[in-house]
Amino acid sequence: MPVSFCGTWDMVSNANFEGYMIALGIGLYTRKIALKLKQRKVIEQLGDRYVVKTLSTVKNYTFSFRVNEEFQEFTKGLDDRHCKSAVSWEGNKLVCVQKGEKKNRGWAHWIEDDKLHLELHCEDQVCKQVFKRVI
Numbered sequence: 001m002p003v004s005f006c007g008t009w010d011m012v013s014n015a016n017f018e019g020y021m022i023a024l025g026i027g028l029y030t031r032k033i034a035l036k037l038k039q040r041k042v043i044e045q046l047g048d049r050y051v052v053k054t055l056s057t058v059k060n061y062t063f064s065f066r067v068n069e070e071f072q073e074f075t076k077g078l079d080d081r082h083c084k085s086a087v088s089w090e091g092n093k094l095v096c097v098q099k100g101e102k103k104n105r106g107w108a109h110w111i112e113d114d115k116l117h118l119e120l121h122c123e124d125q126v127c128k129q130v131f132k133r134v135i
Protein backbone atom coordinates (compact mmCIF):
# COMPACT_ATOMS: atom_id res chain seq x y z
CA MET A 1 0.00 0.00 0.00
CA PRO A 2 1.63 3.27 -1.09
CA VAL A 3 2.07 6.25 1.22
CA SER A 4 -0.80 8.74 1.06
CA PHE A 5 -0.27 11.76 -1.19
CA CYS A 6 -2.95 13.71 0.65
CA GLY A 7 -2.15 17.06 2.15
CA THR A 8 -0.49 20.34 1.32
CA TRP A 9 2.93 20.41 -0.27
CA ASP A 10 5.21 23.34 -1.10
CA MET A 11 7.69 23.39 -3.95
CA VAL A 12 11.36 23.11 -3.02
CA SER A 13 12.83 22.52 -6.49
CA ASN A 14 11.74 22.81 -10.11
CA ALA A 15 14.36 21.53 -12.56
CA ASN A 16 13.90 22.24 -16.27
CA PHE A 17 10.45 23.79 -15.90
CA GLU A 18 11.62 26.15 -18.65
CA GLY A 19 12.25 23.27 -21.09
CA TYR A 20 8.86 21.75 -20.28
CA MET A 21 7.09 25.07 -20.87
CA ILE A 22 8.93 25.58 -24.18
CA ALA A 23 7.81 22.10 -25.29
CA LEU A 24 4.23 23.15 -24.48
CA GLY A 25 4.62 26.31 -26.56
CA ILE A 26 4.34 28.76 -23.68
CA GLY A 27 5.55 32.22 -24.69
CA LEU A 28 8.60 33.98 -23.27
CA TYR A 29 6.73 36.52 -21.11
CA THR A 30 4.53 33.91 -19.43
CA ARG A 31 7.54 31.64 -18.89
CA LYS A 32 9.47 34.36 -17.11
CA ILE A 33 6.61 34.91 -14.67
CA ALA A 34 5.88 31.18 -14.26
CA LEU A 35 9.52 30.41 -13.45
CA LYS A 36 9.39 32.68 -10.40
CA LEU A 37 6.32 31.01 -8.90
CA LYS A 38 6.56 28.71 -5.91
CA GLN A 39 3.88 26.16 -6.67
CA ARG A 40 1.85 24.48 -3.95
CA LYS A 41 0.08 21.13 -4.35
CA VAL A 42 -3.05 20.35 -2.39
CA ILE A 43 -4.05 16.73 -2.87
CA GLU A 44 -7.31 15.23 -1.63
CA GLN A 45 -8.40 11.64 -1.93
CA LEU A 46 -12.04 10.68 -1.59
CA GLY A 47 -12.33 6.93 -2.06
CA ASP A 48 -10.88 6.16 -5.50
CA ARG A 49 -11.21 9.78 -6.57
CA TYR A 50 -8.34 12.25 -6.38
CA VAL A 51 -8.45 16.03 -6.54
CA VAL A 52 -5.11 17.70 -7.31
CA LYS A 53 -4.81 21.47 -6.97
CA THR A 54 -1.72 23.31 -8.15
CA LEU A 55 -1.77 26.74 -6.55
CA SER A 56 0.32 29.86 -7.02
CA THR A 57 -0.05 33.59 -6.49
CA VAL A 58 -0.89 34.08 -10.17
CA LYS A 59 -2.78 31.00 -11.35
CA ASN A 60 -4.41 27.89 -9.95
CA TYR A 61 -5.10 24.64 -11.75
CA THR A 62 -7.40 21.96 -10.37
CA PHE A 63 -8.31 18.63 -11.85
CA SER A 64 -9.76 15.40 -10.56
CA PHE A 65 -9.72 11.80 -11.67
CA ARG A 66 -10.42 8.21 -10.75
CA VAL A 67 -7.53 5.79 -11.04
CA ASN A 68 -7.73 3.66 -14.22
CA GLU A 69 -10.56 5.76 -15.66
CA GLU A 70 -9.93 7.91 -18.74
CA PHE A 71 -11.10 11.51 -18.46
CA GLN A 72 -11.20 14.63 -20.60
CA GLU A 73 -8.67 17.11 -19.34
CA PHE A 74 -8.64 20.77 -20.32
CA THR A 75 -5.46 22.45 -19.11
CA LYS A 76 -7.28 25.71 -18.49
CA GLY A 77 -5.00 28.64 -17.78
CA LEU A 78 -1.91 26.54 -18.53
CA ASP A 79 -1.45 25.68 -22.21
CA ASP A 80 -5.25 25.49 -22.75
CA ARG A 81 -5.21 22.14 -24.52
CA HIS A 82 -7.60 19.22 -24.44
CA CYS A 83 -6.18 15.81 -23.55
CA LYS A 84 -7.57 12.34 -23.03
CA SER A 85 -5.89 11.60 -19.75
CA ALA A 86 -5.67 8.47 -17.64
CA VAL A 87 -3.95 7.86 -14.33
CA SER A 88 -2.81 4.48 -13.07
CA TRP A 89 -0.53 3.02 -10.42
CA GLU A 90 2.85 1.76 -11.58
CA GLY A 91 4.35 0.38 -8.41
CA ASN A 92 4.42 3.30 -5.97
CA LYS A 93 4.04 5.88 -8.73
CA LEU A 94 0.81 7.50 -9.82
CA VAL A 95 1.36 7.80 -13.57
CA CYS A 96 -0.69 9.90 -16.01
CA VAL A 97 -0.70 9.66 -19.79
CA GLN A 98 -2.08 12.80 -21.47
CA LYS A 99 -3.03 11.91 -25.04
CA GLY A 100 -3.49 14.90 -27.31
CA GLU A 101 -1.74 17.25 -29.66
CA LYS A 102 1.59 16.99 -27.81
CA LYS A 103 3.62 13.80 -28.11
CA ASN A 104 4.93 11.93 -25.07
CA ARG A 105 2.97 14.07 -22.63
CA GLY A 106 2.33 12.98 -19.08
CA TRP A 107 3.50 13.01 -15.49
CA ALA A 108 4.28 10.80 -12.52
CA HIS A 109 3.84 11.49 -8.80
CA TRP A 110 5.50 9.53 -6.03
CA ILE A 111 6.67 9.90 -2.43
CA GLU A 112 10.34 9.52 -1.62
CA ASP A 113 12.14 10.58 1.59
CA ASP A 114 8.91 12.21 2.90
CA LYS A 115 8.85 14.47 -0.16
CA LEU A 116 6.30 14.57 -2.97
CA HIS A 117 8.00 14.14 -6.32
CA LEU A 118 6.56 15.08 -9.70
CA GLU A 119 8.08 14.41 -13.08
CA LEU A 120 6.37 16.23 -15.94
CA HIS A 121 7.27 15.29 -19.50
CA CYS A 122 6.38 16.60 -22.94
CA GLU A 123 8.08 15.69 -26.20
CA ASP A 124 11.81 15.40 -25.30
CA GLN A 125 11.64 17.56 -22.16
CA VAL A 126 11.45 16.39 -18.55
CA CYS A 127 10.76 18.72 -15.63
CA LYS A 128 11.44 17.41 -12.13
CA GLN A 129 9.69 19.01 -9.18
CA VAL A 130 10.00 18.24 -5.47
CA PHE A 131 7.60 19.38 -2.74
CA LYS A 132 7.85 19.27 1.03
CA ARG A 133 4.89 18.67 3.30
CA VAL A 134 3.54 21.76 5.04
CA ILE A 135 0.47 20.40 6.85
Ligand code: YOG
Pocket residue numbers: 021024026030034037039041052054055056059060061077078079107118
Ligand atom coordinates in the same frame (compact mmCIF):
# COMPACT_ATOMS: atom_id res chain seq x y z
O1 YOG B 1 0.72 19.03 -12.39
O2 YOG B 1 -0.71 20.50 -13.19
O3 YOG B 1 -1.18 18.18 -14.50
O4 YOG B 1 0.28 17.55 -10.13
C1 YOG B 1 2.37 23.11 -15.24
C2 YOG B 1 2.39 24.36 -16.01
C3 YOG B 1 2.09 28.51 -14.49
C4 YOG B 1 1.27 29.08 -15.64
C5 YOG B 1 2.16 23.41 -13.80
C6 YOG B 1 1.19 28.36 -13.30
C7 YOG B 1 2.64 24.11 -17.46
C8 YOG B 1 2.01 29.40 -16.89
C9 YOG B 1 1.10 22.59 -13.25
C10 YOG B 1 1.63 27.31 -12.35
C11 YOG B 1 3.05 25.37 -18.15
C12 YOG B 1 2.67 28.23 -17.57
C13 YOG B 1 0.61 27.08 -11.27
C14 YOG B 1 1.56 21.15 -13.12
C15 YOG B 1 1.89 26.17 -18.62
C16 YOG B 1 1.73 27.43 -18.38
C17 YOG B 1 -0.72 26.56 -11.74
C18 YOG B 1 0.41 20.23 -12.92
C19 YOG B 1 -0.25 18.05 -12.39
C20 YOG B 1 -0.34 17.45 -13.75
C21 YOG B 1 0.14 17.00 -11.40
